[in-house]
Structure formats: C-alpha cells, structure tokens
Amino acid sequence: MSGRVLVAGIGNVFLGDDGFGVEVVNRIDASALPSRVDVVDYGIRGVHLAYELLNGRHDTLIMVDAVPIEGPPGTLAVLEVDDADAVVAGPVPVNGHGMHPQAVLELLRNLGGGVRRVLIVGCRPAVIDEGMGLSAPVAAAVDDAVRLVADLARQADVECADA
Template identity: 75%
Template sequence: MSGDAHGRVLVAGIGNIFLGDDAFGVEVVRRIDPAALPARADVADYGIRGVHLAYELLDRRHDTLIMVDAMPLDGPPGTLAVLEAEPGGGTGPPCLDGHGMHPQAVLHLLHTLGGDVERVLIVGCRPAAVTERMGLSEPVAAAVDEAVRLVTELVHEVLSDRGAEYASA
C-alpha cells in the first residue's frame, strides 16, 4: 500500500439519522470512546456522506477501513455480523447519491477515483425499521453497546496484526 498509512485504521459510521434504524452506524461511532482506541485509529461519523468518505480515503492515510452500518442480515432485528468486503469495490458505474451510499457503492467510487484501501471490514446490524423517524428501534438500540465493544476489539486486533507485519518486514 502506498501513502503513509503504516497501520492506520478508520472507523466510519454510516447511516441516515432521519430513517430510524439506518442511524445504527452513526450511533455506534458516537458512543466509541476514543481513549479506548490506539492512537493509530480514527473514528468519524460520515452519516449520509458516502462521497466524502470515498474522497477521504483517497489520501491513503488508512490501510484498514471499518464501516459500521445497518444492513440486511439473517436473524432477528439487532443481529450483528462482521463481514469482509471484496477488494475492488464491485462493478458497473458507481452510485453517486450525495444523500446516502451503501458500503459497496462507497468502495466502488473509491476504486473508480483511483483509490484503494487494503482491508475493509463491515460491522453490520439488521434493522427492524428503516422509515422516516428519529431514533433506533428497541432491538437495534440494544445492539449498539455490543457493536461498540466489537468495533473496539476489531481495531485492537487489526492494529496488533499490522504491528506484527511491520515488525517482521
């Protein structure tokens, strides 16, 4: 990976706070305690600004991206999963919607713009309702603290692995 990433992680909360459970990613990153993360981790609420996230990644400061988002998953609402995105960001023209982009669209736009990120993890939560309203449903709200713990653990694991890679290089 070119640039000056050297084992940096970006945790990006994604979602629309006006669409109920779609705000899951935003709420998770709001609750993450930056003091609980290593200095090489950055946490940001990107909300519906997927285009901004893609442009942010063009500077190649981060070699790992952890996106937190509501997404269709098996299981009841509030179910959490960690997925690893395929490199390259998909095919076809990128979806350029300035008011919201799903994770694959962000990655495809990044790739289209000539950018790349070495590893992409997605911490997803199955929503109960993505409708025009403020606030998370009960099962999704109940999953937020576990998602915060999971993201914090992932950041530590990723940076621990990266440290071992650099030490052996």
C-alpha cells in the same frame, strides 16, 4: 500506507435504524483506542468517506452500518469485503446524501483508490422509515456493537503495525 485504521459510522439518523452506524461510533471512546485508530461519524456523507480514503492514510477500514443480514432485527455480523467484491464495471451512481458501503467502495475504486482490508460491522434493522431513533432490538445491540468495533479496531491496529 501508514498503518492507520479508520472506523466509519455511516447511515441516516432520520431513517430509524439506518442511524445504527452513527449511534455506534458516537458511543465509542476514541481515547481508549490506539492512537493510529480514527473514529469518524460520516452519516450520509459516503462521498466524503471515499475521498478521505483516497489519501492513502488508512490500511484498514471498518464501516459500521445497518445491513440486510440474516437473523432477527438487532443481529450483528462482521463481514469482510474481498477486494474482488468491490470492483464494479461502469459508472457508479453518486448520491451525495447517502451511500451504502458497497457504493462507497465502488466509488473509491473508480477514483483509483483502495484500502488493504475492509470490514463491515452490520446490524439487521427492524425499521427503515422516516423518523428518528432506533427500534428496541437495534438499540439493544448498540453496546455490544461498540465493544465489537473497538475490539476489531485494536486487532486491526496490531495487524497494521506488524505488517
């Protein structure tokens, strides 16, 4: 491992609030983050994210996505994925045009890869229907999510450097 941090925005911008992760990473000022932090919009390319992680360059993965968490739409949460949570028995169905965080991690494990630490910054969606643009409560959470993700990336960078 190289002590790098990958911030990955995932989601489908054509499904309303599912585009949350993409919107957040596109608003992050990557130049204001440490040089060992990579910020990438993966959108619906979950398979590409899994293959990127196979190269072993990243110790920490921070995925940003719309997730079904408790609370009203626009609620933010940081979830840490336990390595045991990412283990799957049997084949993982691969959808080249969109995979949720758990499916990406399961594919990565089945390919023989792994990441030391995985965080998911999630936002409770209001609308996951065909149509572009975030709902009002999710759009209102984007700026807070940008700050949260940047803070987590800086903290993870320090932790990776100390490890």
